[in-house]
Amino acid sequence: DGGITQSPKYLFRKEGQNVTLSCEQNLNHDAMYWYRQDPGQGLRLIYYSQIVNDFQKGDIAEGYSVSREKKESFPLTVTSAQKNPTAFYLCASSMWGALNTEAFFGQGTRLTVV
Amino acid sequence: DQQVKQNSPSLSVQEGRISILNCDYTNSMFDYFLWYKKYPAEGPTFLISISSIKDKNEDGRFTVFLNKSAKHLSLHIVPSQPGDSAVYFCAASLEAGGTSYGKLTFGQGTILTVHP
Numbered sequence: 001d002g003g004i005t006q007s008p009k010y011l012f013r014k015e016g017q018n019v020t021l022s023c024e025q026n027l028n029h030d031a032m033y034w035y036r037q038d039p040g041q042g043l044r045l046i047y048y049s050q051i052v053n054d055f056q057k058g059d060i061a062e063g064y065s066v067s068r069e070k071k072e073s074f075p076l077t078v079t080s081a082q083k084n085p086t087a088f089y090l091c092a093s094s095m096w097g098a099l100n101t102e103a104f105f106g107q108g109t110r111l112t113v114v
Numbered sequence: 115d116q117q118v119k120q121n122s123p124s125l126s127v128q129e130g131r132i133s134i135l136n137c138d139y140t141n142s143m144f145d146y147f148l149w150y151k152k153y154p155a156e157g158p159t160f161l162i163s164i165s166s167i168k169d170k171n172e173d174g175r176f177t178v179f180l181n182k183s184a185k186h187l188s189l190h191i192v193p194s195q196p197g198d199s200a201v202y203f204c205a206a207s208l209e210a211g212g213t214s215y216g217k218l219t220f221g222q223g224t225i226l227t228v229h230p
Binding site for chain 1: 118120123148150155156157158159160163203205217218219220221222223
């Protein structure tokens with residue numbers, strides 16, 4: 001089955017710790033994205049990547065880092081510099097350079113700082 | 115600076131009636147618009163989309179209308195069913211020279227509740 005897999009589904013982090021969220025896709029999509037959802041604020045773009053070994057900051061990149069070493073994988077690290085990391089994190093992928101394409105989303109990771 | 119806005123946080127509709135969800139945008143460069151449906155603790159799923167060259171797109175019970183001059187789009191669900199109860203997000207993306215960029219700008223979402 002083609003799709004996007006995020007793991008883990010739930011993650012707890014102590015204050016001051018870095019934590020990495022996994023995102024893998026087997027849709028052969030070029031582009032991958034990380035969004036964050038907070039209540040009443042919709043989805044906000046953290047980082048995105050159009051091709052391997054390249055990525056750009058989204059609207060709220062501070063306190064986050066990413067890598068794109070493989071086409072299938074786009075892990076997100078939430079660093080201790082992120083002031084309010086508790087949120088629902090969504091990974092997505094899409095074709096890049098294709099007309100009228102939609103993004104496909106994973107099931108999300110709920111991160112809670114304890 | 116919210117470029118895509120859904121001004122109604124919630125909408126309650128009786129089963130069988132029409133649900134109308136609205137979305138406004140400010141960036142005139144947006145050329146492609148999408149609606150996503152989301153259940154709690156799950157990722158959004160794509161519902162329907164419309165290109166800026168059209169003003170209407172239908173898919174079964176779902177119809178999206180686009181008014182470019184007003185920078186407004188709406189999603190109509192007819193007839194509404196209890197299983198349609200979810201959060202609905204509108205999203206917009208840019209196209210340049212026929213090339214679509216999947217980077218989406220989302221609205222805040224509207225919680226739709228369909229009562230039996």
